[in-house]
Amino acid sequence: MRIKIRNEEPRDIEAIEALTALAFLDAPHVSHTEQFIVNELRKAGQLSVSLVAENYDGIVGHVAVSPVTLSDGSAGWYGLGPISVTPERQGQGIGTKLMEKALTVLREKGAAGCVLVGDPNYYSRFGFKAEPSLVLPGVPPAYFQALMFRGAVPVGLVSFHEAFDTQG
Numbered sequence: 001m002r003i004k005i006r007n008e009e010p011r012d013i014e015a016i017e018a019l020t021a022l023a024f025l026d027a028p029h030v031s032h033t034e035q036f037i038v039n040e041l042r043k044a045g046q047l048s049v050s051l052v053a054e055n056y057d058g059i060v061g062h063v064a065v066s067p068v069t070l071s072d073g074s075a076g077w078y079g080l081g082p083i084s085v086t087p088e089r090q091g092q093g094i095g096t097k098l099m100e101k102a103l104t105v106l107r108e109k110g111a112a113g114c115v116l117v118g119d120p121n122y123y124s125r126f127g128f129k130a131e132p133s134l135v136l137p138g139v140p141p142a143y144f145q146a147l148m149f150r151g152a153v154p155v156g157l158v159s160f161h162e163a164f165d166t167q168g
Contacts (some may be wrong), residue, residue, distance in 0.1 A: 005101045008050035015059040023084035034082040040163030041066050049105050053094045061085040063098040071156035076112035079160050099126055113148045134158055
């Protein structure tokens, strides 16, 4: 199966929304508002990276990356997510390809680091780990992970864009 990872285009928006809703439909521990979060980030001009995975079936995956704010004033930090793969294509390496490309793009942008909320067993393969000095209120520390690209590990509270509070 040949997968092409590319930047989102305006014609992809509906497919991304449908894919994201479907990818999280049966997922535990999620808000089921992930598709709305992506739309709100886009509307707010906060999608720093928005990549799609495409094959002969069309769009089969998507990853969103947006800036985050750190209470210590550290700059250059981003939050990765949501990342979505259509259910029938999960477990085929598409999510891995999206992650790797998104992290490459962030490094090329000169980002200091990236944070995400997710399964430590999965995201540790990309170098993410819990950093006790970084806190996302309301999230168990093991599930809030960071990946440093440069500089020292910041100390403080992390805030995602208000789009993550959307209810749909």
